[in-house]
Amino acid sequence: xxxxxxxxxxxxxxxxxxxxxxxxxxxxxxxxxxxxxxxxxxxxxxxxxxxxxxxxxxxxxxxxxxxxxxxxxxxxxxxxxxxxxxxxxxxxxxxxxxxxxxxxxxxxxxxxxxxxxxxxxxxxxxxxxxxxxxxxxxxxxxxxxxxxxxxxxxxxxxxxxxxxxxxxxxxxxxxxxxxxxxxxxxxxxxxxxxxxxxxxxxxxxxxxxxxxxxxxxxxxxxxxxxxxxxxxxxxx
Amino acid sequence: xxxxxxxxxxxxxxxxxxxxxxxxxxxxxxxxxxxxxxxxxxxxxxxxxxxxxxxxxxxxxxxxxxxxxxxxxxxxxxxxxxxxxxxxxxxxxxxxxxxxxxxxxxxxxxxxxxxxxxxxxxxxxxxxxxxxxxxxxxxxxxxxxxxxxxxxxxxxxxxxxxxxxxxxxxxxxxxxxxxxxxxxxxxxxxxxxxxxxxxxxxxxxxxxxxxxxxxxxxxxxxxxxxxxxxxxxxxxxxxxxxxxxxxxxxxxxxxxxxxxxxxxxxx
Numbered sequence: 098x099x100x101x102x103x104x105x106x107x108x109x110x111x112x113x114x115x116x117x118x119x120x121x122x123x124x125x126x127x128x129x130x131x132x133x134x135x136x137x138x139x140x141x142x143x144x145x146x147x148x149x150x151x152x153x154x155x156x157x158x159x160x161x162x163x164x165x166x167x168x169x170x171x172x173x174x175x176x177x178x179x180x181x182x183x184x185x186x187x188x189x190x191x192x193x194x195x196x197x198x199x200x201x202x203x204x205x206x207x208x209x210x211x212x213x214x215x216x217x218x219x220x221x222x223x224x225x226x227x228x229x230x231x232x233x234x235x236x237x238x239x240x241x242x243x244x245x246x247x248x249x250x251x252x253x254x255x256x257x258x259x260x261x262x263x264x265x266x267x268x269x270x271x272x273x274x275x276x277x278x279x280x281x282x283x284x285x286x287x288x289x290x291x292x293x294x295x296x297x298x299x300x301x302x303x304x305x306x307x308x309x310x311x312x313x314x315x316x317x318x319x320x321x322x323x324x325x326x327x328x329x330x331x332x333x
Numbered sequence: 334x335x336x337x338x339x340x341x342x343x344x345x346x347x348x349x350x351x352x353x354x355x356x357x358x359x360x361x362x363x364x365x366x367x368x369x370x371x372x373x374x375x376x377x378x379x380x381x382x383x384x385x386x387x388x389x390x391x392x393x394x395x396x397x398x399x400x401x402x403x404x405x406x407x408x409x410x411x412x413x414x415x416x417x418x419x420x421x422x423x424x425x426x427x428x429x430x431x432x433x434x435x436x437x438x439x440x441x442x443x444x445x446x447x448x449x450x451x452x453x454x455x456x457x458x459x460x461x462x463x464x465x466x467x468x469x470x471x472x473x474x475x476x477x478x479x480x481x482x483x484x485x486x487x488x489x490x491x492x493x494x495x496x497x498x499x500x501x502x503x504x505x506x507x508x509x510x511x512x513x514x515x516x517x518x519x520x521x522x523x524x525x526x527x528x529x530x531x532x533x534x535x536x537x538x539x540x541x542x543x544x545x546x547x548x549x550x551x552x553x554x555x556x557x558x559x560x561x562x563x564x565x566x567x568x569x570x571x572x573x574x575x576x577x578x579x580x581x582x583x584x585x586x587x588x589x590x591x592x593x594x595x596x597x598x599x600x
Contacts, residue, residue, distance in 0.1 A: 114592075115591055159576075204531065
């Protein structure tokens with residue numbers, strides 16, 4: 098089975114220059130990989146570095162040492178050392194990300210927020226909107242909201258827009274940061290079904306799910322992030 | 334409006350190559366030893382506080398100010414790179430009028446305040462040889478609509494426009510010739526926040542639709558986040574941090590960048 102994502106010996110810390118340069122270690126020696134068609138769930142208590150790992154993979158956080166290898170357009174890209182242009186190309190074509198919160202842009206309609214990743218890949222706007230409509234309908238977002246900017250939506254409505262935006266493309270790798278946190282039971286089940294479909298399509302998924310029921314339903318294995326925690330190393 | 338396929342295909346040729354650009358005012362540093370490449374379809378934000386050298390750098394890049402040292406090479410439409418400071422004045426002017434745009438912080442610096450809005454837009458078309466009055470007026474009217482200025486205002490002078498409208502008119506004037514590179518100096522400076530949001534959204538849409546490359550100077554990190562792919566942080570004339578916009582804002586590495594990011598007021 099193909100393995101589009103390999104994380105190898107990754108270290109991450111924050112240096113707080115405004116706090117006398119204190120160094121906060123986040124994770125040490127992170128090693129794992131995700132295969133096509135597999136959903137790996139990052140486990141462990143809050144503050145252990147789960148979201149930080151996703152942000153490093155997506156290029157939002159820099160990496161102190163190690164490699165994050167992504168199979169991008171039939172070549173290996175190391176996100177840890179890639180230039181911004183390459184990271185943006187990886188985001189456009191290979192790696193998607195559903196963040197915890199939607200970063201809203203004033204005046205852009207929910208439907209266009211969802212369609213945008215497809216348009217960025219060169220799909221014509223009507224076709225992209227068509228697909229966006231399908232996803233928003235599946236996620237039970239009331240139709241009268243589609244043409245409104247999501248800034249004023251409730252938490253759960255924004256999250257569904259965010260999920261639709263993350264799932265609209267056929268990226269080979271998908272990172273999910275608590276996509277079901279503020280959803281009701283019905284919509285949680287919709288998301289579980291969408292994840293299952295991605296798995297059948299051979300997408301490699303890596304996610305954080307605090308909801309036990311969802312985790313049980315989607316995880317092929319749980320990766321305990323506390324094994325990478327520098328705090329544990331100090332205590333031991 | 335088609336997307337610029339060039340930017341999607343990740344061409345291996347940059348549009349602009351900047352190496353070792355420095356500008357000194359006597360002994361004082363304006364900007365020092367700045368090097369980077371700008372790619373087709375890419376938006377670069379230059380951020381930093383007043384006096385950090387960002388406007389000096391922008392002016393050096395756009396040939397409005399002669400750098401003390403360094404070179405700026407631009408890929409012409411024929412595919413060849415030309416050093417901007419080895420061109421004749423006439424060639425540089427032609428480039429600025431056709432292939433480039435420059436959006437000033439103060440619209441009065443980029444507009445002719447005593448001619449009509451339509452003429453402000455049409456003038457750039459005439460500069461590249463268009464002489465057909467009807468067609469010029471039609472294009473001007475089309476562009477006014479795209480920047481959300483009612484076409485019934487086409488014969489009004491920008492003196493009679495609000496600050497936000499003037500800025501949108503300036504943008505239309507710059508984009509009408511289909512430039513490949515646009516420089517913007519604090520495009521939202523001095524505007525009310527609600528007017529800013531509208532302008533930002535407009536600029537963002539136009540940049541995406543037209544596949545433009547842009548270099549945007551701003552002291553507003555929210556503007557940088559919304560518009561740019563990549564970000565350069567300047568302090569005392571030096572580029573102290575440079576990277577993917579998300580990375581610089583989410584995980585700032587340098588003390589000064591951390592100070593900037595932590596100083597943003599939360600609402």
